[in-house]
Amino acid sequence: xxxxxxxQQAPTTPPGGAPAGAPAGVHAVEVTDLAVHFRVRRGLGSVxxxxxxxxxxxxxxxxxxxxxxGESGSGKSTIARxxxxxxxxxxxxxxxxxxxxxxxRGSALRAxxxxxxxxxxxxxxxxxxxxxxxxxxxxxxSVRGVARAEHRRQAxxxxxxxxxxxxxxxxxxxxxxGGQRQRVSIARALAVQPEVIVxxxxxxALDVSIxxxxxxxxxxxxxxSGISYLFISHDLSTLRFLADRVxxxxxxxxxxxxxxxxxxxxxxxxxxxxxxxxVPEVRTARVxxxxxxxxxxxxxxxxxSGCAFHPRCPxxxxxxxxxxxxxxxxxxxxxxxxxxxxxxxxxxx
Amino acid sequence: xxxxxxxxxxxxxxGPVIAVxxxxxxxxxxxxxxxVVRDVSLAIGRGxxxxxxGESGSGKSLTARxxxxxxxxxxxxxxxxxxDGVELGVGATRxxxxxxxxxxxxxxxxxxxxxxxxxxxxxxxxxxxxxHRGAGRAAARARATELLTAVGIPDPARTLNQFPAVLSGxxxxxxxxxxxxxxxxxxLIADEPTTALDxxxxxxxxxxxxxxxxxxxTAVLLISHDLGVVSGFCERVIVMYxxxxxxxxxxxxxxxxxxxxxxxxxxxxxPPIQGELPERLPSIPGSPPLGGARIPGCAFAPRCPIARDVxxxxxxxxxxxxxxxxxxxxxxAGDPTWEIPELxxxxxALP
Numbered sequence: 001x002x003x004x005x006x007x008q009q010a011p012t013t014p015p016g017g018a019p020a021g022a023p024a025g026v027h028a029v030e031v032t033d034l035a036v037h038f039r040v041r042r043g044l045g046s047v048x049x050x051x052x053x054x055x056x057x058x059x060x061x062x063x064x065x066x067x068x069x070g071e072s073g074s075g076k077s078t079i080a081r082x083x084x085x086x087x088x089x090x091x092x093x094x095x096x097x098x099x100x101x102x103x104x105r106g107s108a109l110r111a112x113x114x115x116x117x118x119x120x121x122x123x124x125x126x127x128x129x130x131x132x133x134x135x136x137x138x139x140x141x142s143v144r145g146v147a148r149a150e151h152r153r154q155a156x157x158x159x160x161x162x163x164x165x166x167x168x169x170x171x172x173x174x175x176x177x178g179g180q181r182q183r184v185s186i187a188r189a190l191a192v193q194p195e196v197i198v199x200x201x202x203x204x205a206l207d208v209s210i211x212x213x214x215x216x217x218x219x220x221x222x223x224x225s226g227i228s229y230l231f232i233s234h235d236l237s238t239l240r241f242l243a244d245r246v247x248x249x250x251x252x253x254x255x256x257x258x259x260x261x262x263x264x265x266x267x268x269x270x271x272x273x274x275x276x277x278x279v280p281e282v283r284t285a286r287v288x289x290x291x292x293x294x295x296x297x298x299x300x301x302x303x304x305s306g307c308a309f310h311p312r313c314p315x316x317x318x319x320x321x322x323x324x325x326x327x328x329x330x331x332x333x334x335x336x337x338x339x340x341x342x343x344x345x346x347x348x349x
Numbered sequence: 350x351x352x353x354x355x356x357x358x359x360x361x362x363x364g365p366v367i368a369v370x371x372x373x374x375x376x377x378x379x380x381x382x383x384x385v386v387r388d389v390s391l392a393i394g395r396g397x398x399x400x401x402x403g404e405s406g407s408g409k410s411l412t413a414r415x416x417x418x419x420x421x422x423x424x425x426x427x428x429x430x431x432x433d434g435v436e437l438g439v440g441a442t443r444x445x446x447x448x449x450x451x452x453x454x455x456x457x458x459x460x461x462x463x464x465x466x467x468x469x470x471x472x473x474x475x476x477x478x479x480x481h482r483g484a485g486r487a488a489a490r491a492r493a494t495e496l497l498t499a500v501g502i503p504d505p506a507r508t509l510n511q512f513p514a515v516l517s518g519x520x521x522x523x524x525x526x527x528x529x530x531x532x533x534x535x536x537l538i539a540d541e542p543t544t545a546l547d548x549x550x551x552x553x554x555x556x557x558x559x560x561x562x563x564x565x566x567t568a569v570l571l572i573s574h575d576l577g578v579v580s581g582f583c584e585r586v587i588v589m590y591x592x593x594x595x596x597x598x599x600x601x602x603x604x605x606x607x608x609x610x611x612x613x614x615x616x617x618x619x620p621p622i623q624g625e626l627p628e629r630l631p632s633i634p635g636s637p638p639l640g641g642a643r644i645p646g647c648a649f650a651p652r653c654p655i656a657r658d659v660x661x662x663x664x665x666x667x668x669x670x671x672x673x674x675x676x677x678x679x680x681x682a683g684d685p686t687w688e689i690p691e692l693x694x695x696x697x698a699l700p
Contacts, residue, residue, distance in 0.1 A: 212618035212632035241620035280577035
């Protein structure tokens, strides 16, 4: 938890800039200028390029949680999928534990997968229904080369870490509740002893009373083991609770990035402000009286000119329609990509 | 039975639009006694907005489906539903198509599953108007265009010729809402209408739902797992747990002074977006019971931080609390001798 940067320490490498030159091993994850583009066919013969992720840079410190927030189509899950090597980046670098992860093959790729595990949204889909809990966790142990004779003992220990009784080892996913399944998914990820766990909407499918338990559990595990999380969620309240730093994404780009405390207390980008205002909370204003963002996110295959947010932005002016704003250090200490948020004195990120 | 007092009624003028009296839904195939909705009684006045909150398996969606007579086989429904004082499913209302979609309309979480994917939006909208209202082809088409405009569809003429799949989630929910209000229903049941939507689109759809129903004096039963959504929209909130109503009351009262430990836990376990942030989240151990499970005494007792022996033996009645219209089914509610500790911040799966 010592990696939370003060506003003076740059939390990211600025897009297009040189890597920060930090010694290898400082960051668990260092992503620089990551781009993931897809070619999609629309109708007959017309091919578009969708820039699902474009020029994204961030770091995750050891023992730190970086939260990535955004709506559907913002590219947040594409980042997760690039990191676990489901999608191949179009450009950019992803360093994990100081080593480059783009372009890995064969045994190097297998070694990489040991350092990076993922917990998915839906534990109903991500656990094999024909494998009991012992075999599910045992697969992770085998990856690490743990002898089969050791599996039962170590799997029981892992269950204890996720606060499940050893008696569940012989159960199948169909016999577990949603919360128990997600705990088994976490135990399976921990079995590999990764440096980083990517959580893609890992609590979104859970009931409220179960969600709180899992969030507490993830915090406990991090405090005990110093593991890093990249936590991807559309739920800002969850990110505020769990993340040390957050990145807000819109249409494939980071529009705001800073410590969770600062971003939630002093959001700089009008999109971040709108997202926070739209969170339905008990004791906030009634539906009709809340400020509301008009329109819908644009088609990623034909993004707007200038700032991608300008068609929905209440503060948009001519410059927003023509010039894409750079991600710059703002007066709050966060980085934000907005022409209308005041820059930090003397700072250009 | 016919004159059984209706519980959970708030202040109503001119009688409720809908009155649900001891509604139960039983599935013989599930475990326990199979009663997944237990003796739910509620009433909603004209133009009133009432929220039904609960987690998976609480019976909230089945309550809505039972009102709509849409409980799938082999589910069995008992109890009565009265629309403007007329019992549904009896005599003239025996055929649900006489009132379903016309007097009581429903929108669901995913309009893709309620809209026919193979039929353009236009015919799906005009079908309702022609069937229930006897509108002619041209009149129905004109009315459909008006309705789409009213729900904020930018190019109604174009949308009428489109298939549901090409619309965004937010636009589909707008279309579903336009169809739902097309026959000017007395009650609109909205089952998780914004759960699948992004937060900024959710705000738009809720605001639209509020505006359109207020204009027509349509009563709304909003079903959601999210107390935040419900409390921003509804005048009254009903909380369900394990098939029963455990608490009901005016929104203000229920969120500021919840009487049931379950409601209290639901409120506390969501991290706040502003203000002081706890290091750990208050939470309750364990999971909600599976639908239909038979639990002796209070169904919440196995997870309840303040449960005593009586809770495990005697099922608490839904009783009126000190404030008007506020009810709770808890032995401890309103009992000053019952100490109520702070909620623990557990990460435990099982008690």
